[in-house]
Amino acid sequence: MDDRPRVSNPSPYATFGRAAWAKLRADTPMTLDAADLDRLSSLNDPIDMDEVEQIYLPISRLLAFYVTARQQLFRATQRFLGHSETKVPYVIAVAGSVAVGKSTTARVLRALLARWPATPKVDLVTTDGFLLPNAVLAREDLMSRKGFPESYDVQALLRFISDIKAGKREVAAPVYSHLVYDVVRGEKIVIDQPDIVILEGLNVLQTGDKPKNGRVAPFVSDFIDFGIFLDADEPLLHRWYVERFMQLRETAFRDPQSYFRKYAQVSKQEALEQAEKLWAEINLPNLRKNIRPTRPRADLILKKGKSHRIDEVRLRKI
Numbered sequence: 001m002d003d004r005p006r007v008s009n010p011s012p013y014a015t016f017g018r019a020a021w022a023k024l025r026a027d028t029p030m031t032l033d034a035a036d037l038d039r040l041s042s043l044n045d046p047i048d049m050d051e052v053e054q055i056y057l058p059i060s061r062l063l064a065f066y067v068t069a070r071q072q073l074f075r076a077t078q079r080f081l082g083h084s085e086t087k088v089p090y091v092i093a094v095a096g097s098v099a100v101g102k103s104t105t106a107r108v109l110r111a112l113l114a115r116w117p118a119t120p121k122v123d124l125v126t127t128d129g130f131l132l133p134n135a136v137l138a139r140e141d142l143m144s145r146k147g148f149p150e151s152y153d154v155q156a157l158l159r160f161i162s163d164i165k166a167g168k169r170e171v172a173a174p175v176y177s178h179l180v181y182d183v184v185r186g187e188k189i190v191i192d193q194p195d196i197v198i199l200e201g202l203n204v205l206q207t208g209d210k211p212k213n214g215r216v217a218p219f220v221s222d223f224i225d226f227g228i229f230l231d232a233d234e235p236l237l238h239r240w241y242v243e244r245f246m247q248l249r250e251t252a253f254r255d256p257q258s259y260f261r262k263y264a265q266v267s268k269q270e271a272l273e274q275a276e277k278l279w280a281e282i283n284l285p286n287l288r289k290n291i292r293p294t295r296p297r298a299d300l301i302l303k304k305g306k307s308h309r310i311d312e313v314r315l316r317k318i
């Protein structure tokens with residue numbers, strides 16, 4: 001019998017259940033209260049104190065180590081090259097499906113990181129601002145591909161993130177409105193050398209096309225220091241998407257400016273059919289083809305279960 005040790009394919013991740021991960025909070029203090037959480041959670045994505053204490057405080061502690069280590073490495077390179085010190089933001093990406101709750105995760109992280117003792121300046125940018133305007137999407141027959149890689153101005157997103165990592169001041173990003181379902185003309189947010197940028201969106205861990213003429217184009221993910229993938233099984237995502245659509249029908253869709261105002265007026269059944277259609281024809285295929293394949297590129301995978309709680313954490317160790 002061959003008793004040599006088997007060479008197995010080791011997982012690059014260490015996997016934790018909730019209780020084991022919660023212990024890694026160590027002595028990190030709680031800096032948010034119930035009112036903060038109310039303000040930070042999104043529609044149909046509740047978050048409570050337990051979730052922050054058990055899941056997010058250990059993440060905040062981990063990121064404090066990573067940011068310090070990265071800054072030291074960066075300063076070492078600057079010293080070696082004899083360059084004067086420029087300030088370069090640390091970029092954290094938050095990726096995952098439509099309706100998984102990226103906005104809540106990104107906002108809670110931002111609030112926690114901004115309350116570290118050194119109170120760094122933390123900015124949050126969503127990639128939807130880089131979607132092509134509806135007029136362009138309609139012209140190119142891409143309205144039913146919103147969120148797919150071809151629906152974004154990837155060059156503009158790359159320019160934005162590379163300018164940030166080059167330490168440029170006052171870098172502008174366009175702004176998207178979920179209400180009008182389009183990029184808002186003339187509106188922008190300006191990022192002015194923060195300590196940390198959180199970049200949130202479906203596509204932040206994506207890589208570009210295959211090499212052309214022997215050259216590989218740069219990817220958004222090349223400029224990311226730490227990637228988080230927010231994960232959940234398809235049936236849950238489906239449920240959360242449809243539930244949110246039906247809740248929006250009672251709220252945002254009633255606004256005369258809402259792109260979906262029609263669905264506040266039609267029958268519940270018609271609205272439900274539209275939500276199912278958007279999920280089945282756009283968001284689910286996008287999840288399968290373009291979003292979930294980026295999960296193995298994440299440094300941290302947060303898997304949500306029922307009630308939107310994170311049940312499992314996987315941290316890249318190699």
Ligand SMILES: Nc1ncnc2c1ncn2[C@@H]1O[C@H](COP(=O)(O)OP(=O)(O)O)[C@@H](O)[C@H]1O
Nearest residue numbers: 042043097098099100101102103104178179252
């Ligand atoms: N049609 C809509 N009208 C108004 N707000 C919306 C609409 N669709 C999504 N939102 C809001 O936009 C934010 C981003 O949603 P989404 O891109 O699905 O990402 P996630 O759910 O992962 O945060 C959420 O806070 C959601 O509540």
Ligand SMILES: CC(C)(COP(=O)(O)O)[C@@H](O)C(=O)NCCC(=O)O
Nearest residue numbers: 098126127128146147201202278282
């Ligand atoms: C705007 C989105 C593409 C998300 O963009 P992101 O901020 O992740 O880049 C998405 O919320 C969306 O609108 N998807 C199109 C199908 C739908 O209406 O659900």
